[in-house]
Amino acid sequence: MPSLELVDFNIVCAVAGGFIASFGLVSFFLKERLFLSEALIALLFGVIFSPHALDWIRPSSYTKGSDIDVEYITLYFSRLVLGVQLVVAGVQLPSQYLRREWKSLALLLGPGMVIMWIVSSLLVWALVPNTPIVFALAIGACITPTDPVLSNTIVKGRFADANVSEDLQNIIIAESGTNDGLGYPFLFLPLYLIRYVNYGGGQPYGTQTAVGLWFGETLGYQILLSIAYGVVVGWLAKEMLRFAERHNLVDRESFLVFSISIAQLFIIGTCGLIGSDDVLACFIAGNVFTWDDWFRKKTHDDSLQPTIELLLNV
Template sequence: MMDSYFSVLLIVGITTLLASFLPIVLKRFKISFTLPVLILGGLFYYINVPLPWPDPTWEIDLTLHFSEMVVIISLMVAGLKIGLNYSWREWLNPLRLLGITMPLFMAVVFIVSYYILGFSGELALLLAAVLAPTDPALASEIQLNKKQSVSSKNLGAQYNLTAEAGLNDGLAFPFIYLAILWSKSDGLNSEVWLEWLSYYVLFKIVVGVIIGMVIGFLYSYFTTRLSEGNTHKIHLAFVALSLTLISYGLAEVLNAYGFLSVFFAGLFAHYHQQKKNIEHAGHPSLSFISNIEKFLIVFWMLFFGGSIIAGIMNFVTIEIVLFSLCLVLIVRPILGYISLYGSKLNKRHKMVISFFGIKGIGSVFYLTYAIKHGEFSNTDQLFSIVALVILISILLHGLTAKRSMRAVNEEKEADSF
């Protein structure tokens, strides 16, 4: 037991050190740091490194809480970068992706899963909801890379992808709950629909948003009041992490959507500083929580690589492979482009935003959450499908993201409305 413990410490140290130097090595090749870590995870599993590997599917509780932590930290990072620097008109494009792309994507997944793959209604709905959101964690390399300001802000692909990822994780949750309710009942009767609309849609979304806004607002208010001569005493490195845990914990205690609370807390954390044009006081440190995000992503990728070798995709069929490829290569890009029709974004920005609907850690959280709280049967194939879609997304987007972002950033940023 003790030898295994020290072995794990050694592996953690080697892996984090390697991840620290990877950006330097990979800069020449213009690929994501997640790809080498993914391969390393597969190698570690193959040589039987003593880590808690999947066997072959993920252990529900461990996976649930680990993926949950990665997602909420990524959402706080996204919220802090965006802040309140964008007008309602500039939010229209992300809202197009949420209001058009996401529901149409879910409809496609449901129809194919139900009528072609032969899944039950609740499993088809669950798969649609699980795969719907883009991932705020694995998509970090194509999102905003610093805190924005009113005078100098990104209005193109990076902003739109960050805003989409920040909101759609929380907005996919109602459909996860609808699938859970369906799994526990004989069908979606009027009573189930009423409960879902009133509580799981209206109440949990509204309360979640309000909690996040209030926490962010209160933080910005008190730090502004304390800023005169006292700012240096505030340990800003810990603030972003504290706001993440407080907003998420309070929202979940009050049965609201914590994902939305975290994102909105990040948006409103700069409220008073921005209104009073205070650039130096009370801003939560992005560097500290961003490094925590990267640290957690490294180990998530490590275990994901191990799960691939462990056989998590053993339940994949030829039909599922074609289905998964189509989702990443055809369905998301086409639906994303359709939703941006009529916007003033140029063609290249539209194509990049549409193409980079990255699937990742959020999907794993939703799937494990639903399995834990619902009454689904025959879920092994869902694990395989989700793992395959994530793998395709990681490989495809990991090889193209840096090149695409570089090409887009070399252009003059187009207006996003």
């Protein structure tokens, strides 16, 4: 006699598929009439079906109760979503945008991020009792960067087209794309100080060690290497795709997903292998990939990339 197979895989597929289909049926009304973002709707959906509410989606049961495995899975999915978002963000920018608007970006990413970091840290330090200032600096660094997924909600759609100028849209995309990766120095400076000064066991030269690691590993290996890597990969990918397209070696479908595959498979994977900043590398590669506007113009009327972006967001 047939019986119900109430296994986690079936439940997750049914719930997720039902949500995506239901959201799709009213997506225009929710986004263009009520001005609700995909991220907010997905967040509410996750809360409703989480173990704290309906208990239909139970991440801990998928890992046999291992909270560490849940954290790893969350981290890897977050890297995947951010990588795709940042490559798409880099591709969306006009030709040579980072070079033309470097002064504006330098102001936002330099003094702007420092001020946001200090203000956020002071708020944490003032509002959370008994929090050491160095811990507050680490927490403040986590909330300083602008999230590229959330920033998309104010640069896309009918409301953005009517109320946000194109120049402002571009600078928001560029700032949110770069500052996610550039948040590393603000985070690792207090972390190194916590490790080698606060809890260094009184080891000599703790401050010098922390500052040296911050300059060498964070600024050098994490930031500068990821920028250089993104430039090289983005340029090589552009040249290879142009060669393949010029000699009729690539079909239309593969042409459209090429930039996504760079983020999903190659940059995220290789940067993860060498331990560099894959988030920043993805954005730089996406921007270099469309440095001459060739790919952006070729795919301007195609909706494949926004569709993949939507699926990852929800």
